[in-house]
Amino acid sequence: MTLTLSQGPLSATPPSSVNYDLTGPAHRLFLQEFPRRVRAVVNGETVVDTRRGALLHETGLLPQLYVPAEDVRRELLAPSYHTTWCPFKGRASYWSIRVGDRRTPNVVWSYPRPRTEAAWLRDLLALYWDAADAWFDEEEQVHGHLRDPYHRVDVRRSGRHVRVLVDDTPVAETTTPMLLSETGLPNRYYLPSTDVRRKALSESATRSVCPYKGTATYWSFTAGGRQVQDVAWSYPDPLESALKARGHLCFPHETRRVTVEVDGEPLR
Structure with missing residues (x-):
């Protein structure tokens, strides 16, 4: 994925921050x-x-x-x-x-x-x-596809202050998230389950497979008669590159009705 998607050198929109030109067809x-x-x-x-x-x-x-x-x-x-x-x-x-x-x-x-x-x-x-x-x-x-040797997943302990809201309702807050960086994708913050209002979440039937992280379980938000599907995911049994994310939940900030604040600033 690194070479051919996002802004990889073989993608349709390679980066401009290089000191060389790639000659040849646009499709590589x-x-x-x-x-x-x-x-x-x-x-x-x-x-x-x-x-x-x-x-x-x-x-x-x-x-x-x-x-x-x-x-x-x-x-x-x-x-x-x-x-x-x-x-x-x-x-x-x-x-x-x-x-x-x-x-x-x-x-x-x-x-x-x-x-x-x-x-x-x-x-x-x-x-x-x-x-x-x-x-x-x-x-x-x-599962999913063979791993691309140019694709990488790193998980690091972080001291960022992360706060999550669903429909303006606080759902999670922590100063000990795990920061997962994956090639070509935005950084993801994985929050300890102890810092999440688990009573407001229920496991959904949705699953997805990542060849680099494993099989993800999804969680929906329910409170006051409102329900928002699949506001978070977790990896109960992650692969080796994501082991430090076990026991943590990730709330993707692109999800409608979900706000993720990092050090007081909403992610865009």
Whole structure:
């Protein structure tokens, strides 16, 4: 995400605070080796098993794993007449996956005759993430997408004074938040649960998955007959990069009807 989104150097709006110019097309491609074993499992069968994968970083998109054709179970693939055209990579050919009684159409693709400037894509195949039941990075199952080596999460103890209001009702206040910085995203303040009015919050059914932080649980606000959905989230069992945020709640300041003040100033 770092290179291709937000203001990364391969994004559509790269930063101006540099002493160099990037020449070439506005839509940029960068293929980089992914140095670990990756497997994709469909209906109990390993369809992809590679130690030679590479991530394609492409402007405006999350990195996509491409693997040598030899690392895909070709006997589980059925050719398709479906094609798509990319002005930067060329025409893509597709395959469906057939495993047992399950057929998933048009989920594997390649560029058999890629454009000259992307000739290194020849003989590589890609698989849509959602087409697999499980993905493994070495022996660990990963969710959401493979981690981008240029994306980072840091959590630090902070002494900032953070106050949270929902519909002008105070909900939380602390001087011991955890400050979570994540590449390309605004800083987030995670407040200790002991400094949150937990009786005003109830767990919602909403969940989200972050490959860098884990699975988030969401909380809604209820008071005086009013309810505001999903005003906060927490990571009950965070991944290693967000371990210090365990037991803390984050109130995103962009949420309508939520105000987060840091040292007396509302976040914008």
